[in-house]
Amino acid sequence: MVVREVEVMNRAGIHARPAALIVKVANQFTSNLYMEKDRMKINGKSIMGIITLGAAYKSRITILTEGPDEDDAANAIERLFLNRFEE
Amino acid sequence: MVDFSILDLLDLDLKEHNHLQLKCIAGRSGLSRKLTTTKISRPGLPLSGFFDEFSHESIQVFGRGEQQYVKKLEELHTLETIERLFSYPIPTCVFCDGGSPSKQVVDIAERSGCSILQTALGSADFSRGLYQMLDEIFADTITIHGVLVEVYGIGVLITGDSGVGKSETALELIERGHRLISDDTVKLRNISDTYLIGSGENPLLAHHMEIRGLGILNLANLFGVGAIRDKKQVQLLVRLEEWDSNKNYERVGEELTETLLGITVPKLEIPVKPGRNVPIIIETAARNERLKKLGYYSAKEFDQSVLKWLESESARNLYYSNEETF
Structure with a gap:
């Protein structure tokens, strides 16, 4: 299991488009992805789940990946956050 | 806290x-x-x-x-x-x-x-x-990846891996007149250690559903208020799985259970493959669950009948075989 802490850096927070992007990237890996915020843990391969997190600008999220390619998956998701979801 | x-x-x-x-x-x-x-x-x-x-x-x-x-x-x-x-x-x-x-x-x-x-x-x-x-x-809570629907008054929590067809199954159930409580993230609460209440995580986002190919839909608007509910006790777990020919699935109705937040709930494992109508299976499971609540266990009654029949059959055989000897 790989655990990473990230911060939401785009102004609009995680709305529908970034959520879809995360799911798209997560689905390229066989590892499971979970995202955690304020004691709430959701499946990172589900758009509605990610949106339900209510991740606004500057909120902190813990990324957990688990599976054969967990390192690559965590890196790819972390990169999305650092690139501000290309916004 | x-x-x-x-x-x-x-x-x-x-x-x-x-x-x-x-x-x-x-x-x-x-x-x-x-x-x-x-x-x-x-x-x-x-x-x-x-x-x-x-x-x-x-x-x-x-x-x-x-x-x-x-x-x-x-x-x-x-x-x-x-x-x-x-x-x-x-x-x-x-x-x-x-x-x-x-x-x-x-x-x-x-x-x-x-x-x-x-x-x-x-x-x-x-x-x-x-x-x-x-x-x-102040109840203990967990968030679960799944869909909570009410079918014939029974709260059914459908779980399974991403892409197995949970939302599509729920959609068909709603189309058939049942109700959606929450899609995708279900918040479960342990109420006084006796039962589980499931609801959406956020009332603003509840009753929305993501269907691959369609995007995000507002079920309350599409199907009307009759198709939604805010919260419901979880009385049955249904786990959808990709059909695995090496696995043995339940054939006679012995009961599986799963414990969530310390509360035990009956559970079904339903294999999914093209051509299998999962919504109807879930509907039937909900009806069966209602029967059980009334004290009627289909599988057990069936077993009883079989035993009774075998007994009478062996008695008859004994009688006839004795008759021939006279």
Whole structure:
């Protein structure tokens, strides 16, 4: 299991488009992805789940990946956050 | 621990008979005080001067008796116990039966930064409602990836890996007249260790669904209010799995269960493959669950019938074989 802490850096927070992007990237890996915020843990391969997190600008999220390619998956998701979801 | 202030208590959107009819009548600055326990205190003993074991972290409920006693104390000009009561960091105090405290008590409360609430309900009704509500708020919770639907009055939680068809199954069930509680993230709460209540994580986002190829849909608008529900007890778990020909699936109806938050719920594992109509299987499972609640177990009754038949058959065989010998 790989655990990473990230911060939401785009102004609009995680709305529908970034959520879809995360799911798209997560689905390229066989590892499971979970995202955690304020004691709430959701499946990172589900758009509605990610949106339900209510991740606004500057909120902190813990990324957990688990599976054969967990390192690559965590890196790819972390990169999305650092690139501000290309916004 | 849940972060819950007195202001949140006033803000709760409770329906009809659950409504606590609370309003703040004094000490507004104290509304930010936090509530940390589900206990309720009737401050009769502290008012009479006995402060041992005083549960100052709970809401203080003043019924008719306590209010009358406070009045008596005012007449006698002995307000020390009231002063002492408010010197504790009590979250708030509630005056029942629409009663209100005198100017003196209000002053003491405001000085100590404690709010005073009022309700039109009697203390018994109010306490009952408050207990029930606090139980729900401070209940243990987990968030689960799945879809919660109500089928024939049974709360069915459908789980399974991403892409196995949970949402599509739920959509078909809604189309067939059943109700959606939440899609994708379901918040489960353990209510007094007896049952599980499932609801959406966020009321603003509830009743939306993501269907591959269509995007995000608002089910309440598409199917009407009859197709949705806010919360429902979870009475059956259905786990959808990709068909695995090496795995043995349940064939005669022996019961599987799963324990969530310490509560055991019956569980079904349903293999999915093209051409299998999962919604109808779930409907049937819900009907079967209702039968079980009425005390009728299809699988057991069937087994009983088979046993009875085998018995009578062997008896007949014995009889005939004996006859031939005559």
